Amino acid sequence: xxxxxxxxxxxxxxxxxxxxxxxxxxxxxxxxxxxxxxxxxxxxxxxxxxxxxxxxxxxxxxxxxxxxxxxxxxxxxxxxxxxxxxxxxxxxxxxxxxxxxxxxxxxxxxxxxxxxxxxxxxxxxxxxxxxxxxxxxxxxxxxxxxxxxxxxxxxxxxxxxxxxxxxxxxxxxxxxxxxxxxxxxxxxxxxxxxxxxxxxxxxxxxxxxxxxxxxxxxxxxxxxxxxxxxxxxxxxxxxxx
Amino acid sequence: xxxxxxxxxxxxxxxxxxxxxxxxxxxxxxxxxxxxxxxxxxxxxxxxxxxxxxxxxxxxxxxxxxxxxxxxxxxxxxxxxxxxxxxxxxxxxxxxxxxxxxxxxxxxxxx
Numbered sequence: 243x244x245x246x247x248x249x250x251x252x253x254x255x256x257x258x259x260x261x262x263x264x265x266x267x268x269x270x271x272x273x274x275x276x277x278x279x280x281x282x283x284x285x286x287x288x289x290x291x292x293x294x295x296x297x298x299x300x301x302x303x304x305x306x307x308x309x310x311x312x313x314x315x316x317x318x319x320x321x322x323x324x325x326x327x328x329x330x331x332x333x334x335x336x337x338x339x340x341x342x343x344x345x346x347x348x349x350x351x352x353x354x355x356x357x358x359x360x361x362x363x364x365x366x367x368x369x370x371x372x373x374x375x376x377x378x379x380x381x382x383x384x385x386x387x388x389x390x391x392x393x394x395x396x397x398x399x400x401x402x403x404x405x406x407x408x409x410x411x412x413x414x415x416x417x418x419x420x421x422x423x424x425x426x427x428x429x430x431x432x433x434x435x436x437x438x439x440x441x442x443x444x445x446x447x448x449x450x451x452x453x454x455x456x457x458x459x460x461x462x463x464x465x466x467x468x469x470x471x472x473x474x475x476x477x478x479x480x481x482x483x
Numbered sequence: 484x485x486x487x488x489x490x491x492x493x494x495x496x497x498x499x500x501x502x503x504x505x506x507x508x509x510x511x512x513x514x515x516x517x518x519x520x521x522x523x524x525x526x527x528x529x530x531x532x533x534x535x536x537x538x539x540x541x542x543x544x545x546x547x548x549x550x551x552x553x554x555x556x557x558x559x560x561x562x563x564x565x566x567x568x569x570x571x572x573x574x575x576x577x578x579x580x581x582x583x584x585x586x587x588x589x590x591x592x593x594x
Contacts (some may be wrong), residue, residue: 303548372551380547388555395563465560473567474574 298446387461420460534558
């Protein structure tokens with residue numbers, strides 16, 4: 243037994259050494275690439291600034307994410323969707339193994355209750371503000387979605403305010419909404435302007451706000467559903483699966 | 484870069500340089516502590532701290548968008564996810580017969 247433990251520990255240490263060496267090599271290659279290639283130092287900032295009036299928003303980062311490189315952002319949302327689906331699929335497996343009835347109930351303190359009661363609405367408001375302000379200043383769908391998901395995570399620890407996740411289809415609909423909005427916008431733009439993902443210039447701002455709202459809902463739902471799938475279920479008076 | 488400091492006074496620049504150096508040094512130190520911590524719970528807490536320091540670093544680099552995403556997703560949500568995973572691991576160990584580690588305290592209410 244001791245021998246096996248010793249071997250395990252030695253194997254784990256060997257894995258760590260290999261990982262550390264691998265990380266060192268990757269860091270060295272990245273550093274070398276950065277030092278060797280000075281050509282791209284200026285980036286595409288000038289081009290972005292020149293095209294900004296036609297993007298529909300005033301903040302260059304949002305213009306790149308939602309207009310000039312909208313396809314990449316759609317793929318990021320698809321990645322989040324896949325994460326939510328994958329962790330959701332493993333959630334049930336773990337719950338059987340951990341036997342939820344034997345997990346200690348989450349401690350419910352008056353402090354936590356009042357914190358959730360006061361902070362969650364404010365956090366959701368900040369999320370909505372971040373979504374709106376993304377057109378002019380730093381902010382946007384991912385930050386807003388993360389903020390709202392964080393409100394959900396906070397509320398999750400309070401038995402009184404734990405969010406109710408609607409069954410199957412509504413949840414799936416919200417999860418898919420962001421990616422679907424991007425895909426729909428791409429095809430609608432193709433039909434209207436003849437170019438994939440090129441929104442009509444006059445109404446580009448409205449298009450971006452609509453897509454970002456859908457993306458915010460999906461990001462928030464995907465992050466919270468993922469957290470809920472990983473968090474072991476504990477005993478609650480009104481325990482939902 | 485937009486948002487980068489445009490202070491021209493030498494005193495302010497020197498203070499900012501000191502802050503930058505402290506920030507970089509702390510980032511590397513906290514990263515090493517995160518990897519080296521024996522207690523997984525301590526590791527998670529250090530990981531979240533590292534995420535917040537990284538957000539400060541992004542802000543100093545003049546990238547407030549990335550800083551906000553790092554603080555919200557990298558430190559906040561990922562921290563909650565890792566804490567949830569840790570709690571689940573402890574639940575597994577509690578039923579697997581192996582004795583729970585020293586970090587087996589109840590930390591569910593901490594976030």
